[in-house]
Amino acid sequence: MKIVAFEHDDAVQVGTVDEDGQVSARGEIAAFWRDPHAALAGTGTSVGPLAALRQRPAAPPTARVICVGLNYRRHAEETNLPIPTVPVIFARWANTLAVDGDGAPAIGDKFDWEAELGAVVGRRLFRATADQAKAAVLGYFAFNDLSARDYQMQTAQWILGKNSDASGPMSAIVTADAVGDPAAGLRISTRVNGAVRQDSSTADMIFTVPELLAHVSQAMTLYPGDVIVTGTPEGVGMATSEFLHPGDEVEVEIERIGRVRTTIVAAPAASA
Structure with missing residues (x-):
């Protein structure tokens, strides 16, 4: 599974990318990293192709x-x-x-x-x-x-x-x-x-x-x-x-x- 972060709805979201390059949002970045395993276990919400999104680093701003x-x-x-x-x-x-x-x-x-x-x-x-x-x-x-x-x-x-x-x-x-x-x-x-x-x-x-x-x-x-x-x-x-x-x-x-x-x-x- 591939994990990315991107700008969407005035926030940075984390999502997963399928083999066709389509992204499913799994939650706002801070919420995702509070429990990433739970976030990945869900189905996600389709937001379109990765190529159309402004990517951001998938690590949270609080990361060491x-x-x-x-x-x-x-x-x-x-x-x-x-x-x-x-x-x-x-x-x-x-x-x-x-x-x-x-x-x-x-x-x-x-x-x-x-x-x-x-x-x-x-x-x-x-x-x-x-x-x-x-x-x-x-x-x-x-x-x-x-x-x-x-x-x-x-x-x-x-x-x-x-x-x-x-x-x-x-x-x-x-x-x-x-x-x-x-x-x-x-x-x-x-x-x-x-x-x-x-x-x-x-x-x-x-x-x-x-x-x-x-x-x-x-x-x-x-x-x-x-x-x-x-x-x-x-x-x-x-x-x-x-x-x-x-x-x-x-x-x-x-x-x-x-x-x-x-x-x-x-x-x-x-x-x-």
């Missing part, structure tokens, strides 16, 4: 967007950093999330791509085991962790370079039952202007999705709608000094989940 760095072995190797023994965690603001087709302003001279697998929580988690965390995953999405390396690398804290406007484009969410176990290996790739820049497998992840969620839940409660994005494979622009510029188009695609496409645009003028 938890990010993981250096979580692919070959990516850690290409950056000449040690393989982590504990997950490297940082955070995004939910208002940096975007959707397929949105533009992202290029910030600085080293604006970079990062293909990532995202997962969304469907049940409350606190001090969970990996098995409990796995059962709590509602679904998965493709994510591009667009990174302003000029700002990311100024200090050991990465948050500034990871929170520029519209720098977190995410695909529709595909429910976990339709994806299977990402640890078994899903192809994950990035194309820039049609040329492949990343082409790897989620089997190269150091920490699996359940392990990451269980780890985070030891210190903080996770709620339905919270998301975790799980790191990028090798092939980032920083490794070869190739970066994104206005006019570039970048696509992240993950097997069995889908893709998210972003056009890079010029940064807006400074405030007066």
Whole structure:
């Protein structure tokens, strides 16, 4: 099942998309995430084709967007950093999330791509085991962790370079039952202007999705709608000094989940 959010009747709604691209509304976004399983169990209300709707990120505005760095072995190797023994965690603001087709302003001279697998929580988690965390995953999405390396690398804290406007484009969410176990290996790739820049497998992840969620839940409660994005494979622009510029188009695609496409645009003028 594919889950999207969209503008309808002066509100942001969450709905499901069938094989013909028709959308059934399942409730206003805050109400949906209070009990997503109940919302998905209903029949929904038809609102027409997805192509005719203005999409919005399916994660709620209250979501904690938890990010993981250096979580692919070959990516850690290409950056000449040690393989982590504990997950490297940082955070995004939910208002940096975007959707397929949105533009992202290029910030600085080293604006970079990062293909990532995202997962969304469907049940409350606190001090969970990996098995409990796995059962709590509602679904998965493709994510591009667009990174302003000029700002990311100024200090050991990465948050500034990871929170520029519209720098977190995410695909529709595909429910976990339709994806299977990402640890078994899903192809994950990035194309820039049609040329492949990343082409790897989620089997190269150091920490699996359940392990990451269980780890985070030891210190903080996770709620339905919270998301975790799980790191990028090798092939980032920083490794070869190739970066994104206005006019570039970048696509992240993950097997069995889908893709998210972003056009890079010029940064807006400074405030007066």
